[in-house]
Amino acid sequence: MAQQRFHQTGILTRFIIKRDRLRLPIWLIALLITSLATAWSFTDLYQNEQERQSIAQTMINPATTAMIGPGHGLDNYTFGAMMAHQMLGMTALVVGIMSILLVVRHTRAQEEDGRLELVHSLPTGSLANLSATLIVVVGLNILLALATGFGLASLSIESMDLEGSLMYGAGLGAVGIFFAALTTCLAQLTESSRGAIGLAIAMLIGAYLIRAIGDVSNETLSMFSPFGWIQATEVYVNDIWWPLLLPLVAAFIFTALAFQLNVKRDVEAGLLPTRAGRSRASFLLQSVPGLVFRLQRTSLIFWGIGMLILGATYGSVLGETEVFIEDVEMMQEFISAEAGLSLTEQFLAMLMSVIAIASTIPALISILRLKGEEKRNRLEQLLAHPVSQPKLYGTYVLMALLTGTIMLTLATLGLGGTAVATIDNEIEFFTFMEAGLVYLPAMWVMVGVTALLLGFMPKAASVIWFYLLYSFVVVYMGGMFQFPEWMEFVSPFGNIPELPIDEFNVWSVALLSGLALLLVIVGGMAYRRRDIEG
Amino acid sequence: MPVLETNQLTKAFGDFNALNGVNIEVNQGEVFGFIGPNGAGKSTTIRILLGLMKASSGSASIFGRDTWKDAVEIHKRLAYVPGDVNLWPNLTGGEVIDLFGKLRGGIARERRDELIERFKLDPAKKCRTYSKGNRQKVALVAAFAADADLYILDEPTSGLDPLMERIFQECVMEARSEGKSVLLSSHILSEVERLCDRVGIIREGAIIESGTLADLRHLTRTQFVIETKQPIEGLPSLPGVHDVVEKDRSYTFQVDSEHVEKVMPHISKYGVVKLESAPPTLEDLFMRHYEGESVEAGGES
Numbered sequence: 081m082a083q084q085r086f087h088q089t090g091i092l093t094r095f096i097i098k099r100d101r102l103r104l105p106i107w108l109i110a111l112l113i114t115s116l117a118t119a120w121s122f123t124d125l126y127q128n129e130q131e132r133q134s135i136a137q138t139m140i141n142p143a144t145t146a147m148i149g150p151g152h153g154l155d156n157y158t159f160g161a162m163m164a165h166q167m168l169g170m171t172a173l174v175v176g177i178m179s180i181l182l183v184v185r186h187t188r189a190q191e192e193d194g195r196l197e198l199v200h201s202l203p204t205g206s207l208a209n210l211s212a213t214l215i216v217v218v219g220l221n222i223l224l225a226l227a228t229g230f231g232l233a234s235l236s237i238e239s240m241d242l243e244g245s246l247m248y249g250a251g252l253g254a255v256g257i258f259f260a261a262l263t264t265c266l267a268q269l270t271e272s273s274r275g276a277i278g279l280a281i282a283m284l285i286g287a288y289l290i291r292a293i294g295d296v297s298n299e300t301l302s303m304f305s306p307f308g309w310i311q312a313t314e315v316y317v318n319d320i321w322w323p324l325l326l327p328l329v330a331a332f333i334f335t336a337l338a339f340q341l342n343v344k345r346d347v348e349a350g351l352l353p354t355r356a357g358r359s360r361a362s363f364l365l366q367s368v369p370g371l372v373f374r375l376q377r378t379s380l381i382f383w384g385i386g387m388l389i390l391g392a393t394y395g396s397v398l399g400e401t402e403v404f405i406e407d408v409e410m411m412q413e414f415i416s417a418e419a420g421l422s423l424t425e426q427f428l429a430m431l432m433s434v435i436a437i438a439s440t441i442p443a444l445i446s447i448l449r450l451k452g453e454e455k456r457n458r459l460e461q462l463l464a465h466p467v468s469q470p471k472l473y474g475t476y477v478l479m480a481l482l483t484g485t486i487m488l489t490l491a492t493l494g495l496g497g498t499a500v501a502t503i504d505n506e507i508e509f510f511t512f513m514e515a516g517l518v519y520l521p522a523m524w525v526m527v528g529v530t531a532l533l534l535g536f537m538p539k540a541a542s543v544i545w546f547y548l549l550y551s552f553v554v555v556y557m558g559g560m561f562q563f564p565e566w567m568e569f570v571s572p573f574g575n576i577p578e579l580p581i582d583e584f585n586v587w588s589v590a591l592l593s594g595l596a597l598l599l600v601i602v603g604g605m606a607y608r609r610r611d612i613e614g
Numbered sequence: 615m616p617v618l619e620t621n622q623l624t625k626a627f628g629d630f631n632a633l634n635g636v637n638i639e640v641n642q643g644e645v646f647g648f649i650g651p652n653g654a655g656k657s658t659t660i661r662i663l664l665g666l667m668k669a670s671s672g673s674a675s676i677f678g679r680d681t682w683k684d685a686v687e688i689h690k691r692l693a694y695v696p697g698d699v700n701l702w703p704n705l706t707g708g709e710v711i712d713l714f715g716k717l718r719g720g721i722a723r724e725r726r727d728e729l730i731e732r733f734k735l736d737p738a739k740k741c742r743t744y745s746k747g748n749r750q751k752v753a754l755v756a757a758f759a760a761d762a763d764l765y766i767l768d769e770p771t772s773g774l775d776p777l778m779e780r781i782f783q784e785c786v787m788e789a790r791s792e793g794k795s796v797l798l799s800s801h802i803l804s805e806v807e808r809l810c811d812r813v814g815i816i817r818e819g820a821i822i823e824s825g826t827l828a829d830l831r832h833l834t835r836t837q838f839v840i841e842t843k844q845p846i847e848g849l850p851s852l853p854g855v856h857d858v859v860e861k862d863r864s865y866t867f868q869v870d871s872e873h874v875e876k877v878m879p880h881i882s883k884y885g886v887v888k889l890e891s892a893p894p895t896l897e898d899l900f901m902r903h904y905e906g907e908s909v910e911a912g913g914e915s
Binding site: 370374457463467 | 661664665666667668685686687689690692693694696698699700701702704705706708709710711712713714716717718719737738739740743753766
C-alpha cells in the first residue's frame with residue numbers, strides 16, 4: 081500500500097525535468113552568476129582594507145541591519161564577511177521564491193488546470209506527483225548549493241576558502257529546501273495556485289521580517305526564522321555548521337505533514353474553505369474612476385510600501401555619506417565637488433534624481449495599463465456603456481499622475497524622515513521635501529509622453545521604458561562619463577534644478593509642467609480619434 | 615425611421631477592405647439576425663456600431679444619431695454582449711454586473727437578482743474562476759438587466775448549455791414583446807430560425823442577402839433522389855440543377871428552388887420509379903453562402 085502511493089515517481093520526476101528543461105537551468109545559472117559576480121565585484125570595488133573597513137562603518141545602523149542582517153566580523157571586514165553580510169540573506173530570499181514558484185507550479189497549479197486529474201487516471205501513485213516535485217526542487221537546491229560553493233571557492237578570493245564557500249552555498253540550498261517543503265504543505269490548503277503562492281510568499285516575507293525585527297531588537301527572535309539560522313552560521317568568519325541542520329529537520333517535518341494532508345483530501349479540493357467574494361459592488365466600484373482605482377489598489381499599496389522603504393534606506397545611510405565618499409575613490413567621480421556645500425547635500429541632490437526616476441516606474445506602469453486593458457479586449461465592453469473615450473483616457477492619465485506624485489512623496493518622506501532622525505540637524509526636513517518634490521514636473525512629462533504614445537502609436541508605447549533608462553543613465557552617471565550638455569537637456573529629469581545645490585528655477589519647473597499638460601491634451605485628442613483595438 | 619441603419623459602410627485596414635459597403639437596417643421591435651462566416655466583417659460592423667471604430671466611408675446611425683460622434687448618448691439606451699467576454703479577473707461577477715449597471719445610470723435590483731437566478735450564476739465568484747459560459751452569463755445578465763432600447767448581441771450563446779440557451783431565447787423574446795430591437799449575430803441556426811424576424815447575410819464585407827426567412831427560402835435548393843426506367847439525358851445541363859451523382863439509373867442532385875417546376879416535367883419523361891425529395895433547409899441556405907465558391911461554381915462543388 082505504502083509503496084503503491086509512490087508508484088511511477090521516477091517517471092514523473094523525469095517528466096517534470098523535461099517540462100522545465102529551460103526554467104531550471106535559468107534559475108540555477110542566474111543565481112550562480114549573481115553570487116559569483118558580486119563576490120568578484122567586491123575585489124574590484126574595494127581596493128584595500130581601509131576602504132572595506134570604512135564601508136563596514138556605514139553598515140552599522142539599525143536600518144541596514146534590518147534589511148540585510150547583523151553582520152559578523154565587522155571589525156575585520158574581509159571579502160568573505162562582506163559577502164556573508166550583504167548577500168547571503170537577500171540571495172536566500174530569492175532562492176526561497178524560486179522554490180515556492182516551482183513547487184506550486186508542479187503541484188497546485190497542475191491540479192487547478194485539471195492536468196493532475198489526467199496523471200492520476202493513469203497507473204500512478206497518489207503521492208507520486210508530490211514526491212517527484214520535491215525530488216526535482218530539492219535536487220535543484222542541492223545542485224545550487226554545490227555549484228555556488230565550488231564556484232565561490234574557485235574564484236580564490238582572499239578569505240573565501242573552500243569550507244566557507246561550501247557553507248555559503250549550503251545556506252542558500254537549506255533555505256530553498258525549507259521553503260520547498262513548506263510550500264508542499266501550503267499547496268494542500270488552498271484551492272487556487274495564486275492562493276498557494278500568496279500564502280507561501282507571505283510566510284517567506286514573514287520569516288524575513290522576524291529575522292529583521294530580531295536582529296534589531298532581540299537576537300533570540302531571529303532563531304525562529306530560517307534566515308536567522310543561516311546567518312547564525314557566521315559563514316566565512318567562524319564557520320559554524322550545526323544551524324544548517326535546523327532548516328533540514330523542519331523540511332523533513334513539513335514533507336511528512338504534506339504527505340499526510342495530501343492523502344486525506346480529494347483531488348482539486350483545498351483544506352481551507354474558499355472565501356466567496358462580494359456578490360454586489362461596493363460603493364467605491366460605481367464609476368470608471370472607482371474601477372480604475374480598484375484595479376490598481378493592490379499594486380499601489382505594494383509600491384507605496386516599497387518606495388517608503390527605498391527612501392528610508394537611503395535616508396539611513398545619508399549620514400555616513402562623508403565617510404563613504406571620501407574613502408571610496410570611485411564615488412568621488414559621481415559627484416563633482418562644489419564650493420560651499422557639504423558632500424551630504426551634493427549626495428542628496430543626486431539621490432533625489434534617482435528616487436524621482438524610481439517613483440516614475442509605478443506611474444508609467446499605471447498609465448500603460450490603459451494599453452493592457454485594450455489588448456485584453458476589456459475596453460470594448462466598458463466603452464459600449466455611456467463612457468466616452470476621453471473620460472477613460474483622462475481617468476487613467478490622472479490616476480498615473482496621482483500615483484507618481486504619491487510615490488515620490490512617500491519616498492521623499494521616508495528619506496527625509498530617517499535622515500532627520502539620524503543626522504544631527506544638519507539639513508532641515510523641508511529641504512528634503514523640496515529637493516524631492518521639485519522633480520514632480522519631470523515625472524509628469526514622462527507620463528505625458530506615454531499618454532501621447534497611447535494616442536498616436538499605442539503599439540510603441542513601451543519605448544517609454546528606454547526613455548526612462550536613458551534618463552537614468554544620463555542623470556545618474558552624467559558626472560562620471562562627462563556627457564555633452566544636450567544629452568541631459570533631452571531628458572526631463574535633466575532640466576530640473578538639483579536642490580539644494582542649484583537655485584530653484586521657477587521657469588524650468590513651470591515650462592515642464594506646461595509641457596506635460598500639452599502632451600496629455602494632444603495625446604487625448606489623438607486617442608479620441610483612433611480606433612479601439614481588441 | 616429604423617432604430618439602426620448603416621449606409622454603404624466601408625472600413626479599410628491598410629490595403630485590406632474589411633467592409634465594402636454594408637447596408638443593414640433594424641426596425642423597432644424587430645430581431646435582426648446578422649449572419650455570415652468567420653472573418654466576413656460581422657465584428658468590424660459591430661465595432662463601428664459601438665463607436666469603437668471609425669468607418670472609412672459611409673454612415674452608421676443608431677436612434678438617428680451618428681455612432682462615432684454620439685457614442686455616449688447612444689450607449690445610454692443600448693446594451694451589448696460580446697462573443698468573447700473578457701472580464702477583470704479580480705472582480706466578482708456580481709461586482710461587474712453592478713458596475714455596468716451603474717455606468718448606465720442605475721440598475722433595477724430586483725430585475726438583476728431575478729436574472730442571476732434564471733441564468734443560475736454565482737455572483738460571488740471571481741471572474742478568473744468563471745468558465746466561458748459563466749462569463750457570458752455575466753454579460754447577459756448585465757445587458758438584460760439594463761432597460762435598453764437596442765440590444766447588440768455578438769454570438770452571445772457560444773458557451774452556454776442548451777438549457778441556458780433557452781433562457782437566453784426567452785429573454786430576447788421578452789425584449790421584443792416590449793417593443794425593443796435586437797441585432798443578433800449568431801451561428802446557431804435553430805436560434806436564428808426561432809428568434810429572428812429578418813436576417814442579413816454578410817460575406818467578404820458586404821451584405822449578400824437580406825430579408826425575412828420566408829423571402830430567403832427561394833434561394834435554397836431542394837435535394838432529389840430519383841430512379842428512372844430509362845437513363846435521363848442532359849440532366850446536368852438543365853438550368854438550376856447541381857451536384858448530379860449517377861449510379862445505376864439512380865440520380866442524386868439538387869435543384870434551385872425557383873427551377874423545380876421546369877425540371878420536374880423533363881424528368882417525368884424517363885419513367886420515374888422512385889422519387890425522394892428533401893425540403894430546403896436554412897442550413898443549406900447558410901452553407902451555400904458560407905462556402906463562398908459554391909454560389910458561383912454551381913455543380914462543381
